[in-house]
Structures are given as structure tokens and as C-alpha cells.
Amino acid sequence: MFKIVDKQELAENIIEYTVDAPDVARHHHAGQFCIIRVHSHCERIPLSIAETDPQAGTITLVVQIAGHSTKELAQLEVGDAILDVVGPLGRPTRIGSPKRAVFVGGGVGVPAGNLMAREMKQAGAQVLGIIGFRTKDLVIYEDKLRAATDELIVTTDDGSYGYHGLVTEPLQQQLEAGESYDLVITVGPVVMMRAVAEVTRPYGIHTIASLNPIMVDGTGMCGACRVTVGGETKFACVDGPEFDAHQVDFPELALRLEMYGDEEIRAHEAGPHECRLEQSLNESG
Amino acid sequence: MDAKERMKLEPVPMPELEVSERLSSFAEVNLGYSEQDTQAEAERCLQCKKAPCREGCPVDVDIPGFIALIREGSYAEAGLKIKRTNVFPAICGRVCPQERQCQERCVLAKRGKAINIGYLERFVGNYLIAHPEEQINAAPATGKRVAVVGSGPAGLAAAGDLAKLGHQVTVFEALHRPGGVLVYGIPEFRLPNITVDNELETLRRLGVEIRTNVVVGRTLTIADLREEMGFAAIFLGLGAGAPIFLGIEGENLPGVMSANEFLTRVNLMRAFDEDYDTPVQRGRNVTVIGGGNVAMDSSRCALRLGADSVTLLYRRTRAEMPARVEEVRHAEEEGVIFELLVAPTRFLGEEGHLTAVECLRMELGEPDESGRRRPIPLPGSEFIVATDQAIIAIGARVNPSARLVMPGMEQDDGGHIIVDRETLMTNIPGVFSGGDVVAGEETVIRALSDGRKAAQAIDNYLRSK
Ligand SMILES: Cc1cc2nc3c(=O)[nH]c(=O)nc-3n(C[C@H](O)[C@H](O)[C@H](O)COP(=O)(O)OP(=O)(O)OC[C@H]3O[C@@H](n4cnc5c(N)ncnc54)[C@H](O)[C@@H]3O)c2cc1C
Ligand SMILES: Cc1cc2nc3c(=O)[nH]c(=O)nc-3n(C[C@H](O)[C@H](O)[C@H](O)COP(=O)(O)OP(=O)(O)OC[C@H]3O[C@@H](n4cnc5c(N)ncnc54)[C@H](O)[C@@H]3O)c2cc1C
Ligand code: SF4
Ligand code: SF4
Ligand code: FES
Numbered sequence: 001m002f003k004i005v006d007k008q009e010l011a012e013n014i015i016e017y018t019v020d021a022p023d024v025a026r027h028h029h030a031g032q033f034c035i036i037r038v039h040s041h042c043e044r045i046p047l048s049i050a051e052t053d054p055q056a057g058t059i060t061l062v063v064q065i066a067g068h069s070t071k072e073l074a075q076l077e078v079g080d081a082i083l084d085v086v087g088p089l090g091r092p093t094r095i096g097s098p099k100r101a102v103f104v105g106g107g108v109g110v111p112a113g114n115l116m117a118r119e120m121k122q123a124g125a126q127v128l129g130i131i132g133f134r135t136k137d138l139v140i141y142e143d144k145l146r147a148a149t150d151e152l153i154v155t156t157d158d159g160s161y162g163y164h165g166l167v168t169e170p171l172q173q174q175l176e177a178g179e180s181y182d183l184v185i186t187v188g189p190v191v192m193m194r195a196v197a198e199v200t201r202p203y204g205i206h207t208i209a210s211l212n213p214i215m216v217d218g219t220g221m222c223g224a225c226r227v228t229v230g231g232e233t234k235f236a237c238v239d240g241p242e243f244d245a246h247q248v249d250f251p252e253l254a255l256r257l258e259m260y261g262d263e264e265i266r267a268h269e270a271g272p273h274e275c276r277l278e279q280s281l282n283e284s285g
Numbered sequence: 286m287d288a289k290e291r292m293k294l295e296p297v298p299m300p301e302l303e304v305s306e307r308l309s310s311f312a313e314v315n316l317g318y319s320e321q322d323t324q325a326e327a328e329r330c331l332q333c334k335k336a337p338c339r340e341g342c343p344v345d346v347d348i349p350g351f352i353a354l355i356r357e358g359s360y361a362e363a364g365l366k367i368k369r370t371n372v373f374p375a376i377c378g379r380v381c382p383q384e385r386q387c388q389e390r391c392v393l394a395k396r397g398k399a400i401n402i403g404y405l406e407r408f409v410g411n412y413l414i415a416h417p418e419e420q421i422n423a424a425p426a427t428g429k430r431v432a433v434v435g436s437g438p439a440g441l442a443a444a445g446d447l448a449k450l451g452h453q454v455t456v457f458e459a460l461h462r463p464g465g466v467l468v469y470g471i472p473e474f475r476l477p478n479i480t481v482d483n484e485l486e487t488l489r490r491l492g493v494e495i496r497t498n499v500v501v502g503r504t505l506t507i508a509d510l511r512e513e514m515g516f517a518a519i520f521l522g523l524g525a526g527a528p529i530f531l532g533i534e535g536e537n538l539p540g541v542m543s544a545n546e547f548l549t550r551v552n553l554m555r556a557f558d559e560d561y562d563t564p565v566q567r568g569r570n571v572t573v574i575g576g577g578n579v580a581m582d583s584s585r586c587a588l589r590l591g592a593d594s595v596t597l598l599y600r601r602t603r604a605e606m607p608a609r610v611e612e613v614r615h616a617e618e619e620g621v622i623f624e625l626l627v628a629p630t631r632f633l634g635e636e637g638h639l640t641a642v643e644c645l646r647m648e649l650g651e652p653d654e655s656g657r658r659r660p661i662p663l664p665g666s667e668f669i670v671a672t673d674q675a676i677i678a679i680g681a682r683v684n685p686s687a688r689l690v691m692p693g694m695e696q697d698d699g700g701h702i703i704v705d706r707e708t709l710m711t712n713i714p715g716v717f718s719g720g721d722v723v724a725g726e727e728t729v730i731r732a733l734s735d736g737r738k739a740a741q742a743i744d745n746y747l748r749s750k
Contacts (some may be wrong), residue, residue, distance in 0.1 A: 086498040222546035
């Protein structure tokens with residue numbers, strides 16, 4: 001049992017939990033994640049780790065309430081316990097020694113950037129953060145990212161806060177203005193990560209995306225998390241979750257993420273249908 | 286009764302669930318012998334002096350010995366006799382490939398009337414579970430701590446023996462439930478998880494501590510175990526659980542999955558039970574690729590989840606199928622269609638979901654290294670099987686991340702941990718290993734046997750220090 005020591009509602013349907021998990025806290029590195037089970041009949045839910053406190057033995061998770069299992073998680077309060085927490089899973093971020101690096105985060109992918117940006121700085125890089133949200137009310141982890149980076153740009157899709165537009169726009173502007181970077185790390189929705197990869201590709205900047213496919217065990221035993229990278233099948237839970245964004249087959253990842261969506265299942269039962277996702281990807285280029 | 290009369294007796298069939306009932310539940314198919322059945326079957330044994338059946342058993346269970354005790358009605362003693370070499374009779378009685386092991390060598394096998402040793406063993410195993418043995422007398426505590434990594438049959442067997450030898454044992458398991466393949470792979474209708482839980486309870490009574498949610502190499506390192514936590518020896522029973530894919534076009538289409546994913550969702554995560562949240566795809570026309578136990582288990586689970594049809598594609602013939610004979614029979618009774626001498630060449634999809642698999646017909650050529658005749662594709666024989674779910678059950682290998690567990694440990698090209706054949710010690714002093722991670726995909730009984738052998742070697746190692 002893993003006790004919840006703090007719970008904060010960061011925005012509507014976004015909750016931050018601080019959980020007692022000393023072994024995970026002690027061994028965690030930026031880029032790794034954990035898998036939790038809320039109760040004995042629950043799914044296994046993969047979640048990134050936004051913060052660790054090895055002394056206190058705690059880890060911090062930021063959860064978007066998406067469907068059934070995350071709703072059940074949201075019921076838990078301080079003093080309750082999460083039944084299972086296993087981690088840290090996946091490979092730590094391979095930062096190398098960049099001179100100038102960018103973290104591009106979107107939505108609930110932003111908190112994961114907290115530790116990544118910090119490690120990039122520790123590795124000696126000057127770090128630019130670009131974090132994007134749908135609207136002002138959904139902005140999370142701004143202060144943490146500001147502290148972890150040298151410069152931070154916040155964007156909102158509707159212009160209600162910060163830069164009006166998508167995260168890729170400031171990134172594109174920087175590159176067009178001749179700013180040079182040797183590492184870009186991106187965490188967020190698939191469409192966003194794919195777009196970031198397309199922006200950096202012509203400049204040949206090493207770009208890493210932290211992928212979030214559907215997982216079951218998280219230990220390399222089932223292959224549910226497989227993704228195609230550079231034409232090869234990889235298991236995101238053990239070979240990733242971070243991969244060279246220029247090599248990732250994002251459309252396949254998007255398709256596989258839909259696999260267990262209720263709508264998707266219903267759609268299949270109803271017979272052939274126009275795939276919404278493919279459409280939106282084609283629209284987004 | 287003399288031998289001639291005994292030889293006239295007919296084998297007692299295993300009472301089974303009706304096929305119609307099987308398809309609507311995950312209840313165990315083999316209902317188990319009654320006491321009367323058990324006596325009748327035991328009566329047939331000729332109590333051979335040389336007992337060739339024993340040579341077929343990888344752990345040399347004293348088969349005539351335990352059968353004689355059954356005849357006397359001394360079921361607990363019969364169980365304890367088995368347990369001297371096979372710690373989990375209730376499990377092995379259910380899952381050993383008896384027809385290729387003990388029963389194949391039985392003198393009555395030639396007449397097709399081999400003693401149903403597995404069924405007898407299962408009866409006795411169940412008896413012990415129903416009458417928990419108080420007589421497990423552990424040796425005096427040695428004060429030494431031993432860590433067991435992995436809670437499959439190899440790890441559990443090692444843990445049990447080490448505890449009986451007086452060591453303080455902690456088992457570390459990556460998943461949230463201990464048991465390895467026994468709980469995540471083999472389905473309820475063949476090996477109810479409660480059977481495994483019962484054995485775990487026995488271990489706990491012996492003082493074994495089981496810690497789930499620990500991936501050794503990630504959550505805790507071997508250095509933590511040895512230096513900080515004071516474990517004087519370590520047994521690695523990591524299994525060979527990483528699924529092998531075919532590497533053909535379309536394999537990552539939604540609708541195509543490994544048997545491990547499918548079975549884990551169904552068994553470990555209990556997706557068949559409405560009370561559990563884990564989703565599982567329930568295909569209408571399912572294809573399963575492979576011919577082993579894993580393929581049979583997947584096929585039979587798919588039928589129970591409501592598939593209209595399940596077709597098993599296997600590239601050799603029935604004679605080469607590595608699955609237990611009983612599983613093949615059950616699968617066939619339940620309606621699995623066997624397409625033999627067939628290999629998939631690509632998966633086809635429409636609108637982002639699997640719709641068909643293209644296959645090629647094969648013929649058998651010369652025997653390969655495994656002694657089985659090699660399948661050779663027949664050019665131009667392509668044909669299409671319509672399907673909305675394909676489950677790949679062509680084998681598993683050592684998880685590549687096993688290399689993280691113990692840096693510097695010797696592993697072969699396939700990742701198998703290299704051990705001394707006598708002591709099962711790795712190149713790292715005090716670190717031992719056994720089961721599938723050493724031998725590759727094997728059997729439950731071989732894993733158990735390795736676990737026990739390692740326990741003995743670990744005991745020697747600790748006492749000589
Ligand atoms: C390595 C990794 C790290 C992750 N980190 C975080 C995190 O820090 N915070 C967070 O809120 N979420 C994170 N996720 C996603 C999170 O695991 C899913 O949102 C969650 O499992 C959904 O469960 P549910 O039952 O509530 O929703 P479901 O009912 O299962 O799904 C609701 C919707 O979410 C989609 N979905 C399902 N699984 C995923 C997934 N793995 N990724 C994205 N969408 C999914 C479904 O298609 C559906 O549209 C991470 C996923 C991975 C693989
Ligand atoms: C579906 C299926 C059906 C089968 N049917 C039969 C059958 O009928 N008869 C038969 O004899 N055999 C059968 N087998 C084979 C048999 O189950 C295996 O040979 C046996 O389970 C191997 O035992 P093991 O202890 O070596 O490993 P496993 O049972 O694989 O257990 C290994 C355990 O170690 C854990 N682990 C791995 N790495 C770590 C780590 N770093 N830290 C912590 N824990 C870790 C894993 O999570 C797992 O629980 C079947 C296998 C499958 C998959
Ligand atoms: S352990 Fe397996 S092979 Fe040995 S006697 Fe029992 S059923 Fe037969
Ligand atoms: S070979 Fe057959 S008949 Fe003879 S002792 Fe063994 S089980 Fe009994
Ligand atoms: S989640 Fe099962 S192999 Fe990655």
C-alpha cells in the first residue's frame with residue numbers, strides 16, 4: 001500500500017498526488033514512469049513522475065482524469081492508499097551534454113518536463129521551455145518550469161494567457177531567427193509531439209519524444225506498448241518511453257492508442273467508419 | 286489381484302465439464318477424480334520394480350511409492366512422498382506434459398493404457414491443500430537472509446526449500462500478484478489461481494515474505510539487496526517472458542497482439558470478469574498463431590470470451606504440436622479449427638484495424654535441430670483468412686531488460702543466464718539462477734526442479750561461508 005500524503009487539484013480534472021513510495025523515489029531518474037493500481041479490480045495505469053523527494057520517500061504524479069480508472073483514482077484523498085505502485089519503469093532520459101536545449105510540453109505532459117529540464121541544466125545546458133495548454137484555466141506547473149528553465153514561454157490555444165497559438169509556433173520562430181539548439185525533448189499529446197518533430201527535422205536537431213502508448217505490465221512481457229521507431233518494433237516500457245522523434249511512426253501510435261477507446265469499440269461494432277484520428281492527423285500535416 | 290487382472294482394468298477417465306458449459310465460463314474443465322476414481326485408477330498400477338515411469342519424470346517422483354500409499358488410503362503420506370521431489374503436486378498434476386514424461390514411460394503406455402499419474406498426483410495435491418500439513422518442520426533459523434527474484438515456479442520452489450532449511454527468505458516480484466506464468470499465463474480453466482494462492486499460503490506459513498511491485502534492477506538493485514538489506518545470497522528466477530513476434534507486415538495493427546498480452550489481460554487482470562476494469566478485445570473471428578500450450582490457452586480463452594470462430598494456424602502438423610495432448614483435445618472439442626501446415630505472411634487492415642491475415646501453405650521437409658520436420662513454404666500457395674483479432678503465440682524469450690538486473694552477469698546471446706550446471710551459481714559469487722531464464726522456455730516441473738536444486742546449492746554456499 002502506498003499512502004497519499006498530499007493531493008492538490010491543479011486545474012479542472014487535473015490532480016497532483018504526492019505518494020509515499022521510497023524505493024521508487026530513491027531510484028527514479030528523469031524520463032522514467034511508474035504504474036499504479038488504485039484497487040484490486042482496477043487497471044494498471046502508467047503515469048510519469050513529476051517530482052521526487054528521496055529524503056521524504058515520496059513521488060509526485062500529475063493525473064488527467066481521462067476515463068474510468070483515473071476517475072477512480074480521483075476518489076482517493078490524503079490518508080488513503082494506492083494499492084500498487086511499481087517503478088521506476090523505462091529508461092532514464094539520455095540527455096548527453098547539450099549546450100542549448102528546449103523542452104516542449106503540452107497539457108499533462110508538462111509536469112514530466114520538470115525533472116527533464118532540471119537535468120538538462122545540470123548537464124550544463126541553457127534551457128528554453130515552451131509549454132502549451134488549451135486555455136488559461138488549464139495552465140499547470142508554470143512556476144516549476146520557470147524555475148527549472150532559463151527562459152519559459154507559455155502558450156494557450158485560445159490566447160487567454162501567454163502566447164496565442166500552438167507550442168510549435170514559438171519553436172519555429174526561434175529556429176527561423178537563427179537560434180541554434182542541440183537537443184529538443186517533447187512530452188504531450190501525440191499530435192503535438194509529431195508536429196514538434198516536423199518543426200525540428202529540417203534543422204537536424206536531435207529530438208526526443210516521450211511516448212505514452214497503452215501498456216499492461218510495463219516490464220517488457222506483453223508487447224501492448226509496441227511502437228515502430230526507424231522501421232523497427234520497440235517496446236516503449238523497456239526500450240523507451242523516449243525515442244528519436246524523427247524516427248517514430250506517430251500515426252501508428254495514435255491508432256494504437258484508440259484501440260480500447262469505448263467509442264472505437266462501438267464504432268467497430270457498427271461497421272466501417274471514417275477514422276477521425278487519421279483525418280485530424282492529415283489535417284495537421 | 287495379479288498383474289494380468291490389473292492389466293485388464295480400464296483407465297478411469299477424468300470427469301470433465303460439458304463442452305456447452307465450458308464455453309460460457311472460465312471454470313476448470315477437469316473436475317478431478319473422486320476418491321473412488323482415484324482408488325480404481327491406483328488399482329491398475331503394476332508396482333513395477335524398475336518403475337520406468339520414474340525415469341520419465343524430470344524430478345524422479347517415486348510414482349509406484351505414492352500410488353501404493355494411495356491404495357492404502359494414506360493420501361497425506363502419498364502427498365508428502367511426492368513433495369520430496371515435486372513441491373507442487375496440485376500444480377504439476379494439472380500442467381505437466383505427462384504423455385511425454387512419466388506416462389510415456391509407463392509399461393502400460395504401449396497398450397494405450399498408461400496409468401493416469403497426473404490425475405492421481407492432482408488428487409493427492411488437492412488433498413494436501415484441503416488438509417494443510419502442520420508437519421512442515423523448518424530447520425532451526427540460520428540467521429541468513431536470501432532474496433529470491435521472480436515468483437514463478439522456479440522462485441517459489443527455491444523459496445520454499447530455503448525456508449525449510451532455516452533461512453529467512455524474501456521473494457521480490459515485479460507484478461502485483463505472485464505466481465509468474467502460473468497466474469498471468471495459464472488460464473483458470475486449466476489451473477485455477479486459487480491453487481497457486483494455496484501454495485503461496487504454505488510458503489507464507491513457512492515464514493517466506495513476498496514483496497510484489499518490485500522490479501529488481503529498477504525499484505531495487507542487487508547492490509541494495511546485498512549491501513543495504515543484507516541478503517547473503519540471491520536466486521534469480523526471472524523466467525523467459527518476453528513475447529516473440531513474427532516480424533511481418535501489419536503486425537502492429539490494432540487487433541494483432543501477443544498471447545502474453547491477451548492472456549495477461551484475461552488471467553492476471555481478469556478481464557473475463559465484469560467486476561474487473563481491464564478491457565480485452567473480444568474478437569468475432571479470431572486467429573491464433575502457434576501450436577503450443579500458449580496457443581491452445583489463447584484459443585480457448587477467445588472462445589470463452591464469445592468469439593464466433595477461432596482458427597489456429599500452425600506451420601507443422603498435429604504430430605509436431607508441442608502442446609499437451611489433453612489441451613489439444615479440449616481445444617478441438619470446444620470448437621477450435623486447426624489450419625495445419627500454414628504460416629502467416631502478412632496482416633491486412635482496413636481503417637486502422639485488422640481485417641485479414643494472408644497465409645502460405647507449407648510442407649514438411651527434413652528434421653531440424655529440434656528433431657521435428659522443418660516446414661517449407663509452397664510457393665504461390667497464398668490465401669487469405671478473414672479475421673478481426675490475431676493472437677501470436679509462437680514463443681517467448683528472455684526479457685532483454687534482464688541485463689539490468691545484475692550488471693556483469695554472464696548471459697548468452699539469447700540472454701539466458703549462464704550458470705554452473707552443478708550449483709546453478711552464476712559467474713557472480715552468491716548469485717544463483719534457474720528456470721526458464723536459464724533453460725529457455727521449458728516446463729513448470731523443470732523450473733521447480735531448478736529452484737530446489739539451487740536452494741540446496743545456496744544452503745551449501747551459505748554454510749561454507
Ligand atoms: C509512459 C506513460 C506515462 C504517462 N504519464 C501520464 C501522466 O503523467 N499523467 C496522465 O494524466 N496520464 C499519463 N499517461 C496516460 C495515462 O496512463 C492514461 O490517461 C490512463 O491510463 C487512462 O486511463 P483511464 O481508465 O482513466 O482512461 P481510459 O478510459 O482507459 O481512456 C480514456 C481516454 O484516454 C485514452 N488513453 C488510454 N490510455 C492512454 C494512454 N496510455 N495515453 C494516452 N491516452 C490514453 C483512451 O484512448 C481514451 O480516449 C501516461 C501514459 C504512459 C504510457
Ligand atoms: C500460457 C502458458 C502456458 C503454459 N503451459 C504450461 C503447461 O501446461 N505445462 C508446463 O509444464 N509448462 C507450461 N508453460 C511453461 C511454464 O509456465 C514455464 O516454463 C514456467 O512458468 C517457468 O517458470 P519460471 O519460474 O522460470 O518463470 P516464470 O513463471 O516466467 O516467472 C518469472 C517471474 O519473475 C518475474 N520477474 C522477472 N523479472 C523480474 C525482476 N527483474 N524483478 C522481479 N521480478 C521479476 C516475472 O514477473 C514473473 O512473475 C506455459 C507457459 C505459458 C506462457
Ligand atoms: S511431476 Fe509431472 S512428470 Fe513427474 S510424476 Fe508428477 S506429473 Fe509426472
Ligand atoms: S510404469 Fe506404470 S504400472 Fe509401472 S509402476 Fe510406473 S505407473 Fe505403475
Ligand atoms: S507494457 Fe507490456 S511490454 Fe510494455
